[in-house]
Amino acid sequence: MNSRKMISLFIVFVLLLGALDFHAGIASADDRLDFREGDYLVNILRDGDGKERVFKFTPGNRITATNTKLRLFINSREIESKEYTVDYENYTITMRHAPDLGAEISIKYLIGPTFEWGEGESGTDKIGNALSEGDGSTRVFKVTSRYTINSSKNVSLYIDGSKVRSSEFTFNHENNTVTILEKRRAPGAKSKIYFYFPKTSITGVQPSRGESTPNPPSGAVAAPSPNTAVKPEFQVPGGASFPGTIALNPDHTLTVNTTAATSRPTYFTYLMVKNAKGKLVRQIRVTSNSPSTYSLSKLGLPSGGYYFYLKTINQSGGLAASIPQFVPINNEPQTIQVFIGGQMQSYTQAPVNWNGSTLVPLRAIFESLGAAVEWESTTQTVTATREGKTIVLTIGSSIAYVNGVPVTLSAPAQLINGSTMVPVRFVSEALGGVVEWNEASKSVIVFQNKPVIPTTAESEKTAIEEGLQEPSESSASSPILQKISKGITDSSDIVFVIDVTGSMGEVIDYVKETVSNFVDSVPSGSNFAIVAYRDINFVDIYNPDFEIFDFTNNKDLLKAQLDSLVASGGEDVEESGLEAIDKAVQKLSGSKSSKRIIFITDAPVHDKGTSPGMAGFSLEEINAKLQANQVTLDAIAPQSGLANEQIIKLVQSNHGTLYDINDANLMQLR
Known part of the structure; x- marks a missing residue:
């Protein structure tokens, strides 16, 4: 572990000890604080193990793609954003490549108004709080904190990194406002304003999502309760437990059904449709607790692969989504479509049905599944290799070999219009894929890995794609x-x-x-x-x-x-x-x-x-x-x-x- 990480962990350790010293009863999951580096807050993740690509992070502030910018670092080197995706709903980062064993992983995010962090300022354990940016005229700023503050003593203020004299501002802990006095110029446009108050002035944590405010330490006087609404608990589970289903029907329709759990007065449920690139292309409000059937053809979508899921939200920002499921749409059902990893394939020779088996061009299917292909013209034999697996097929033969083991094919490899055609199911399954035939859309669906389709609000920016x-x-x-x-x-x-x-x-x-x-x-x-x-x-x-x-x-x-x-x-x-x-x-x-x-x-x-x-x-x-x-x-x-x-x-x-x-x-x- 390098010195940077040791110092970072030491800071976090000191802050945690300080929090426990002043009142152990206030500590909770919501009190976790990141530490500051300049205008960024830093959160350290667990070390890499050489295998895992998905990492959970627990920031001390609620962050989204719209209220800050998240950056990823491995061994102190910043990683390009195209190398990872962030799920802000579940606070996870998925990387394209697993970090090496022992790799040190951290995230930084830009400080925004209301963000808080722990810091030893002027030799005292304090909480830092970012106020709204200046605009050149505003002098009164609201302190929006997770904590109840009972004192205006020993506070400090910084504007653009410079400490403000105590005679140039005041803090009123009863209404949580900071006022810049007339003897000092109002903070300029876009000025960064950071306010600090000592941990010893904290008497509780603001109620949130039904939690009660902890009792203050013995002998302390509780501050007046602010006029803050307590958000009702959101009661709809997500993922596999989501109380609703999407059923594909043989007549090229789908039926949506949700239970009473999604029909509360301030709950709203939608059918969400994303294309193969993960862009939202349809959002349709559905009637909760009542089945609704939709014609896929009337959605007006071009032929291609889509992901459908249900999502329930409420006025308080609570949300839950079902697991996205893949739906192929074929506006020309007389042709056979092939999807690999959700992407519709395009072949110079169209797929054909041969006695119930779908045949596709040999080289194209092997290469799209990541296999290297060799052709031996004298024996008319094809050899494909990938990750220690070797497949051998001979034109006209119903026997193929997988690592030397003979396998009987549902249809022999054969030449059609000059293209070597092979059974898509055998090839895909031999290389570790899962194959499904969708009769309604006349489509072959192949997945080698489970797709990761985010369902966060940030991922649902509506986009009119090509063809729409x-x-x-x-x-x-x-x-x-x-x-x-x-x-x-x-x-x-x-x-x-x-x-x-x-x-x-x-x-x-x-x-x-x-x-x-x-x-x-x-x-x-x-x-x-x-x-x-x-x-x-x-x-x-x-x-x-x-x-x-x-x-x-x-x-x-x-x-x-x-x-x-x-x-x-x-x-x-x-x-x-x-x-x-x-x-x-x-x-x-x-x-x-x-x-x-x-x-x-x-x-x-x-x-x-x-x-x-x-x-x-x-x-x-x-x-x-x-x-x-x-x-x-x-x-x-x-x-x-x-x-x-x-x-x-x-x-x-x-x-x-x-x-x-x-x-x-x-x-x-x-």
């Missing part, structure tokens, strides 16, 4: 945004106000896929902005209440901004839609063009008039602001229920149209 047609206005089912564009006759400033809580994934993907044509269809000179929102009533360190983007007339930039939105978070059914509309009206207030809001949500809004204390505005107040600023409001929302009752008032009073959110479905575009 971009939706157009002339399609049979005209996209909603195209219908809205027909009512826009003047250059306009348009704000998309989008609910981005956990249940909105499919609708957000729909908007992503259709927004480019919308931008092309509205009058020139129009500009577009986005206000994305969740719920201001819940402190969620992983999901911001609002994500706001400036106006742009660049459709590629607008598409990129939409692509950055991830449906996650949310607690109760109602969300902070009125606050989001208010922010959109503010953005439009100085506009000289026509003003328009496109409001997109599947949930009711918190209304000050009916739920005091949960909202800053009432429907009447927002309606008055829209009218005063002459803003037209269209909505993509439910056609029934409380959400409809609320939103229809805003739409009808502001010259807009309400569109059914059930039509904002990727299936409608095919």
Whole structure:
């Protein structure tokens, strides 16, 4: 073990001892802290054993592909990202090659706001906490910590690596805010701000996922409980235990069925479809606890191999997925398809059926399975070798030899149109593959290794692949945004106000896929902005209440901004839609063009008039602001229920149209 790792482990050991010293009762799995190197946090994994390629890591912060950048190091050397994949849902790294025996493995991830770590600062055991970056004017910063802090003493602050004098800032432990005083300039744009508090000031751990706050040490005074919602436990298991099935039927359909475990009021279940490259190409909301049958041909997918799985999510960010299963789709069933490792094969001589056996070109099948091929023309014999296994076939003979042992073939090797053809099942199984025949799609499926198909939210960025047609206005089912564009006759400033809580994934993907044509269809000179929102009533360190983007007339930039939105978070059914509309009206207030809001949500809004204390505005107040600023409001929302009752008032009073959110479905575009 080299000196770097010894030092790292020593730091972690000291931090753990310090944590146990001040209060052993507070220690828990959630208290694990990484150590800092510059603007990165470091997490050490177990050493390599020369065989294992999958490594588990346990970071001290909740990290995702969108809130940080993870880097992998082996023996202090950074590994290229193409050499490994990261499953952020299960916190595992899968490497293309197993690290050598004794190899030292670690990860680094860039520090983001709310991340915490242990550090001996100024000779005292302290917890470091990353505050939001500076913007040149903000002076008050919120400290979002996993711990309850009962003192404002012995804290410290660093801005861009320089320590701030204690006379230049204050910390209020009652509301967890750091204030930069007027005698010092406000932190500049993108400034890194790190705040430290001593472990001795900690009296407990904030409740999370149903856990209670530990009792403080004897004699300590507990800090006031913050107004933080306790997230309900997500109760749907994943993997092989997922409470749902996907059944392939002989008539080229599939039936989806889930149990009551997925039908809670804030749970949403989807049928997810990824192509052979692992890119999401379909996401279809399914009715929980009720079987649904889909025609594979009506999915509009090109011929090829796909992975289907079920996924249930809730408003709090909990999710569970079934094990992806391979599904071949053949739009030309008169031809035979061959899939190896999920990839559809292409042969100069098409596969043929010979008395019930599928024959494929010899060299192509052997080489695609990783075997070296030699041809002996005098004896018309083929020899293939791979990993200590030798296969010998002779043209016209029904006997082959595997490592010298004779095997009777279902069909002899033979010449067809000048190509040497061999039984695909024998060749694949002789080289260690598992072979399956799919009658509905007339496909041979061969897997040598179990595929790893990630089911995390980060892996499910919708992509229109080659062969999938971009939706157009002339399609049979005209996209909603195209219908809205027909009512826009003047250059306009348009704000998309989008609910981005956990249940909105499919609708957000729909908007992503259709927004480019919308931008092309509205009058020139129009500009577009986005206000994305969740719920201001819940402190969620992983999901911001609002994500706001400036106006742009660049459709590629607008598409990129939409692509950055991830449906996650949310607690109760109602969300902070009125606050989001208010922010959109503010953005439009100085506009000289026509003003328009496109409001997109599947949930009711918190209304000050009916739920005091949960909202800053009432429907009447927002309606008055829209009218005063002459803003037209269209909505993509439910056609029934409380959400409809609320939103229809805003739409009808502001010259807009309400569109059914059930039509904002990727299936409608095919």
